[in-house]
Amino acid sequence: MPFNILVLACLAYVIVLFLVAFMVERRSMAGALPWLRSPLVYTLSLSIYCTAWTFYGAVGYAARSGLEFLTIYLGPTLVFVGWWWVLRKLVRIGRQQRVTSIADLISSRYGKSNLLGVIVTVIAVVAATPYIALQLQSVTLSFGVFASAPPEGWVVEGNDSTSLWVACGLALFTILFGTRNLDAKEQHTGVVTAIAVEAVVKLVALLAVGIFVVWGLADGPADIFARIDASRIATWDLQPGRWAGLMFLSAAAVICLPRMFQVLVVENADERHLATASWAFPLYLFAMSLFVVPIAVVGLQMMPEGSNPDLFVLTLPLSQGQGGLAMLAFLGGFSSATSMVIVAAIALATMVSNHIVMPLWLRLRPAQAVAGAAVSGDVRRVVLLARRFSIAGVLGLGYAYYRLSGGSSSLASIGLISFVGVAQILPAMMGGIFWRGATRVGAALGLTIGFAVWAYTLFLPSFGPDAVIAAGVFAEGPFGLHWLRPRALFGVEGLDPLLHATFWSLVLNATAFCIGSILTFPGPVERMQGAAFVNVFDAGAAGPQGWAGGKAEAEDLLIMAQRILGEEAALALFEAEARMQGKAGYLPDATPGFVEGLERRLAGSVGAATAHAMISQLAGRVAVTVEDLMAVANETAQIMEYSQQLEAQREELTRTARQLREVNEKLTQLSVQKDAFLSQISHELRTPMTSIRAFSEILMEGVPPEMAGQYARIVHDEAIRLTRLLDDLLDLSVLENGSVQLNLGLTNLQQLLDRAVQAASHTRPEREFTLHRNPAAENMFIRTDGDRLAQVFINLISNARKYCDAARPELRIVVRHRGGRVMVDVIDNGSGIPKASQALVFEKFARLTDQTRAGGAGLGLAICREVMGSLGGTIGYLPGQGGAAFRVTLPLRLEKAA
């Protein structure tokens, strides 16, 4: 089969996967796709446990070590069937705490310790490196099978350029797949679906090869059993220690591997899916392992001596001329490798960027980070960039390991090194979810020591003698310390290196973890998180999100919701909830269910992380993860900007509304005033007209002459009264319009007052007033409109003559000169004006009583006020003078307004 076609097939396959992922993401964004969230997809996605190691390596493993390969399947099966409740607890915690990775879980459990996050991330990356190298190796090998010319070249030599290209291709593929956008929830529906498709492809491929081997190459099951009995696999004897160790390792790995944690916990959409997976996943593993032994046995028999048993799945069909089947097998292996690499790289990149890059970035550039937050999407860009570089870095490490280790070890032994590495996380994890006494110090100690022991006894030696650790150290120990030999710690010799490393690393790890935890006390956040993790099902009983213990106030929630959803939508949401709870108004009880629903609603607007962090804050939870903070750093900027705009708009609206209200009030007031004014005018006009009409009719009908004279006089007086009223109204209208023409000139105040007293004497001339004046003080010249000013004093003196109710009426006119202003007080000795009316007297038609018949319409003081205004002065009532008192103030020298 031409190499080019193979590459094209791979590319086409990858494009199909990419399209699947893309479509699913699009559809799931547009609306629910129930079957995508089904337990089946979840179970299939778990099959990333079966990597290229499983696909190719299990056959090789079986060919080398017989049934021991089964341990790799038995471990997970035991976990899923027997330890289902542990998984359920993990999933529940993961969902409740919005855990984004295994490093996040450990960090979160031990009081948000970023140090632990870093340690776990480092362990995970280092441990995953051989594993990724393994995928590179298997894909490279499988490419090599097709590349070398058949039939003689089944022995494959490491092809450096191929592995490099594979690494680059996978990196690109993963970046495209996993970091197209920053998903706050860290769930990748599209990727998970693509992986489920790959799971089907690899299962079908392996079954197809198995069926071909059993029924095509052999004569059915009976023949196969006979061949097995005849092969050396049958003679292989069980090593109980190694079996137990391997089963334990694979059981630990299925929980602790970052990629398994990703699909098992992070991508879990529904806890109930776990129930299905608990039997379906072991079933899948069973199907995957069903034909391993037959393929191995037949391969050993049919393939030439020295062929790599890891590639029997591929080479067997090829050697029989089954190009199509070989292609299917190749795609199966390719699927296994790519799905593992994609998920592992995504999981590791999330950890690296969340626990190493972002904290560093935020610390190194605090000023820019804060300032940069104003630029929307800045943090988001950094995160995406960090993830992309992390993916490239992880694959680069894998490639480096592949080159360093020579790419010659069998697939299975590489995989097991990784298993032991990630198993170091197990004590901290299990202790974290079952033992409240576990502390950060214990976890850090255990992880560090376990990691160091693993690196020293298994990982570094895997590069071979003299590669990293000198050969002398293997034989004599470092610095001649015999008991520190990597393969025989503390003098324990003769043990299988894998078991040796597993035993010592985990024993020392767990011991350090326990001792460290017992000797130290957890911090407050740690204690709270510990309780939340260990008692996750208690909290969960009250509500899936566990907001039960929170103390969120409905009003605070409403305020926050208003800022994010907008006032109207938030109020509608809260009102609907309140109504459902049977309460009136807008504030429902903050029940866990309601808070959870609200969080989901908010997540739709600002992203789950921010929503979670904000509600956490209100609910009094300290559960803010690095992911939360990071998302908040970015999203807060957008929210702040948005809410500032909203705030500005709101203020402007409020201001406009206030202005409108004021204008409206003024208009209403004006309208009321106008009505009252017209009503008053009507009254003032109709009253004299009534008398005039009635008496003219009487006169027309003929009356005795002595009466006629009296009645004619009444008609005449009332006509004059009408004229005066109209004059006053016109006067007032002119004054109020400000269109009055002032005739400025020098006037002697004394003469002016004389004139006013003289003119006012026509009012009730029968009354005799005693006048008190001070001619000396009055004798000054003022620059003003003398006629207008005289009008004011005539009005005041007339009023005094009209209304002063003293038996011996007196009038005092007091003139003072202060600065540039002149004050003239006009004071009588009557009973004055009641306090309540003092402010009213200057209003139009404010005539207080009609008991006098002087005929004023109540416009006099209003006119005075307008006149004084136009003369640059004031007029006011002066209380406490023992009678009605008015003070006129005016400038000594009035200049024309510029």
Added chain:
Amino acid sequence: MTAHVLLIEDEPNIAEAIRFILTRDGCRVSTHGGGVDAVAAVHAARPDLLILDLMLPGVSGLDILATLRADPATEALPVLMLTAKGQDRDREAAERAGASRFMSKPFSNAEIIASVRDLVAR
């Protein structure tokens, strides 16, 4: 029988005109110029007809009317309401308060005589 008409009106000239017209028509007319003591004046005079101005010093004619209508002794007294405002809502207010008839100033003498005759005849 001569009808006794009580006129409560603060404008002396108007009061004089009405007094003259009605006296000439054969009524006995008493006048009262105050507002605050109007109700007492009605009780003292016990007229056959009351002519009441709407705007009196210190008190509204409507209040006086309401007081009279609330008193069994005067609840059936015919009342002719006079107003110089002449707006529709004043008329409505007067009718609500129980005025028998409503006239706006200025009026023709014939009108007021006809109204008084009509009200007294009832």
